Amino acid sequence: MQSEKISVPLTDELFSEIKHLSENEQNQFFHQLVQRYIERRRKEHLRADLKEGYIEMAELNLSIAESFAYAESEALHKSETNKEPIQYNKEVNG
Numbered sequence: 001m002q003s004e005k006i007s008v009p010l011t012d013e014l015f016s017e018i019k020h021l022s023e024n025e026q027n028q029f030f031h032q033l034v035q036r037y038i039e040r041r042r043k044e045h046l047r048a049d050l051k052e053g054y055i056e057m058a059e060l061n062l063s064i065a066e067s068f069a070y071a072e073s074e075a076l077h078k079s080e081t082n083k084e085p086i087q088y089n090k091e092v093n094g
Contacts, residue, residue, distance in 0.1 A: 008030070
C-alpha cells in the first residue's frame with residue numbers, strides 16, 4: 001500500500017492527548033480518524049442527495065396519488081360492502 005505523509009497542525013491540548021502513543025499508533029489513529037470522517041461525509045452527502053430527490057419528486061408523487069384517489073376509494077368501499085367470510089379447506093395427506 002502506497003502512502004503519503006501529511007502535516008497536521010494540532011493545538012498543544014490535542015497533542016498532549018496523543019503524544020504518549022508510539023509513532024505507529026499515532027499513524028493508525030490518524031488513518032482511522034480520516035477514514036471515519038470520510039465515511040461520515042459520504043453518508044451526509046448521500047442523505048442530502050436523497051432528501052433533495054424526494055423533495056423534487058414530491059409534487060409528481062402527489063399528483064399520481066391524487067389521480068388514483070377515486071380508484072382507491074372505490075376499492076375500499078367495495079371491500080367493505082362485500083365482506084364474505086374466508087373459507088379454508090383443510091387437506092389431509094394420508
